[in-house]
Each structure stands twice: as structure tokens, then as C-alpha cells.
Amino acid sequence: MASLLTEPLFEISGRGPPPNNNFYSFSVTTSDVIWRWWKISPRIVDRNSKPGELKESHEYFLDDPELQRDVSIVFGCQILEYTKALCEGHYDYLERLSESLLLRIINYLELEDVGQLARTSHRFRQLCGSEEFWEQAVRQRCNTVxxxxxxxxxxxxxRSIFFTSKLQLQKLISRRKQKTEEQQKEQVSYPETKAEESPDESLRLKQTASSEEESHPGVKNPDQSTATFTAHGLDFEPDPNLEPEAGSDSSEAVSEQLL
Structure with missing residues (x-):
């Protein structure tokens, strides 16, 4: 148990009550009591004041009413009584245990005792209401989770799982499954809906081409407008003013013009 007594056994610090605004620190080790103070004042004469320290053994502190009075004024009567108990050798080993070990011990208590333990200190209130404690409580009382x-x-x-009956748990799990399945169906059906709404790529290209032709009716296919013909080894472009005769195609009309 002596290994649990880490240094310092207790330590607290804070400012004194008005009109005293000095800063104080009080600590208790396994052999001594240390009282420190820093003077805080707007006066020029106090600017060069140095911090003070008073160090006494446990026996001297128990017989020093002035220091006990100062501790009581600055930090309260409860802190004074607690530090006096430490100096007398009354150690609270339970408060010095690790949280993991305390959680294992608390899980052996009945629920009514856990509620009473949570009222003893701020640390036990946090432990008794933590998720780690209630998870261990559920796993300890159930064969499988x-x-x-x-x-x-x-x-x-x-904590809600612990106080929920098996029937209610089954209902909650089934509702959660149903909700998850609905969300998955929505995610799967979403891209299919988008594909149905989007037009076919080839149809889109045709519509684009037709719209361009309507917006520029005088522009012909570049392959037709810049076509060249070869006759007798000569390259030439057809005369745009030449109209083909009825019953003959454009190539025959061009040949007759050359002849």
C-alpha cells in the first residue's frame, strides 16, 4: 500500500480572499508541509517583494495554530481537516487507486451502493456515470454481447442498454436494421434514377448537330463545299454558278463544261 503514496500527497493553490489578493500554494508530502505565498499588490513598495516559503514537519504543523489558521482562511476548513488527517497518517488509499482498478471494484457493488458511492466525491461521480463502467456492468451481467x-x-x-429489457432491445435493433436497409436501397436506386433521367449520348449528339444546322442554314458540309475534282490530270473547283441540267448529275455537267 505504501507504493500508492505518491508525492505530493496533497497539493492546492489559489488566491486569498479579499482584500488579500496574494497567491498561495499549500502541499503535503510524506514528511513535510510546505506553505508558499506570492505578494500581489499595485503599490510600488511591494514590487520588489520576493515569494515566501515555510516548510514544517507533520508534527510541527499539527502544533502550529497560526499556519492552520492561514490555511483555513485561504482554502477553507475542509482542506485544513483533510491535511491534518494526512499528517496524522490517515491516508485515503481508495482515492489513490487507478481508474481501471476502481472500475473493477465498483462493478462488484450493487446498484444502490453505486449510487451512494457516486455521492461521496467528484471523482467517484464521474466514474460511476462513465461509459466504461456501464459497459463493464453490461458485459459482466450478460453471457454474450x-x-x-x-x-x-x-x-x-x-447505461440505456443496461436498463432496457431484452424485448425492447430486440425492437430497437429491428428498427435500426430496417432503417439501415432503407438507406442502402436509396443509395442503390439513386444512380439508376439519374441514368434514366439523362438522355442517350448519341441522341444528344444528333440534337446538337441539328440545332447547329438550324442556327446556320447557309453553311454546307465542308467536305462538299471544298471538294475538288480531277479531270485530265488537272485539279479544279466546281463553278458555283453552274447549274446541272435536268436528268444529269453534277459530275456530268462539270465534264461537259470542260470539254
Whole structure:
């Protein structure tokens, strides 16, 4: 148990009550009591004042009414009584245990005792209301905890799981499954809906081409407007003013013009 007595056994600091605004520090080790103070004042004469320190053994502190009075004025009567108990050798080993070990001990208590323990100190109130404690309580009282229950506990908390009946848990899990399946169906059907709404690529290209022709009716296909003909080894362009005769195509009309 002596290994649990880490240095310092107790330590507290703070400012004194008005009109005294000095800063104080009070600590208790395994052999001594240390009282420190820093003078805080707007007066020029106090600017060069140095911090003070008073160090006494446990026996001297128990017989020093002046220091006990100062501790009581600055930090209160409860702090004074607690530090006097430490100097007398009354150590609170339970408060010095690690949280993991305390949680294992608390889980052996009945729920009524856990509620009473939570009222003893701020630390035990946090431990008794923590998710780690209620998770251990559920796993200790149940043979197995399914992955579905563990996943549900992430949403509602292990304390809610502990006080929920099996029938209600089954209802919550089934509702959660149904909600998850609906969300998955919506995610799967969403891209299909988008594909149905979007037009076919070839149809889109045709519509684009037709709209361009309507907007520029005088422009012909560049392959037709810049076509060249070869006759007797000569390259030439057709005369745009030449109109083909009825019943003959454009190539025959061009040949007759050359002849």
C-alpha cells in the first residue's frame, strides 16, 4: 500500500480572499508541509517583494495554530481537516487507486451502493456515470454481447442498454436494421434514377448537330463545299454558278463544261 503514496500527497493553490489578493500554494508530502505565498499588490513598495516559503514537519504543523489558521482562511476548513488527517497518517488509499482498478471494484457493488458511492466525491461521480463502467456492468451481467448490441450502445449509451429489457432491445435493433436497409436501397436506386433521367449520348449528339444546322442554314458540309475534282490530270473547283441540267448529275455537267 505504501507504493500508492505518491508525492505530493496533497497539493492546492489559489488566491486569498479579499482584500488579500496574494497567491498561495499549500502541499503535503510524506514528511513535510510546505506553505508558499506570492505578494500581489499595485503599490510600488511591494514590487520588489520576493515569494515566501515555510516548510514544517507533520508534527510541527499539527502544533502550529497560526499556519492552520492561514490555511483555513485561504482554502477553507475542509482542506485544513483533510491535511491534518494526512499528517496524522490517515491516508485515503481508495482515492489513490487507478481508474481501471476502481472500475473493477465498483462493478462488484450493487446498484444502490453505486449510487451512494457516486455521492461521496467528484471523482467517484464521474466514474460511476462513465461509459466504461456501464459497459463493464453490461458485459459482466450478460453471457454474450452481440455486435448489434454494441453498435446500438454507441448511439444510445451503455447505461440505456443496461436498463432496457431484452424485448425492447430486440425492437430497437429491428428498427435500426430496417432503417439501415432503407438507406442502402436509396443509395442503390439513386444512380439508376439519374441514368434514366439523362438522355442517350448519341441522341444528344444528333440534337446538337441539328440545332447547329438550324442556327446556320447557309453553311454546307465542308467536305462538299471544298471538294475538288480531277479531270485530265488537272485539279479544279466546281463553278458555283453552274447549274446541272435536268436528268444529269453534277459530275456530268462539270465534264461537259470542260470539254
Amino acid at each position: 452481440s455486435a448489434e448490441v454494441a453498435s446500438l450502445a454507441l448511439e444510445v449509451g451503455w
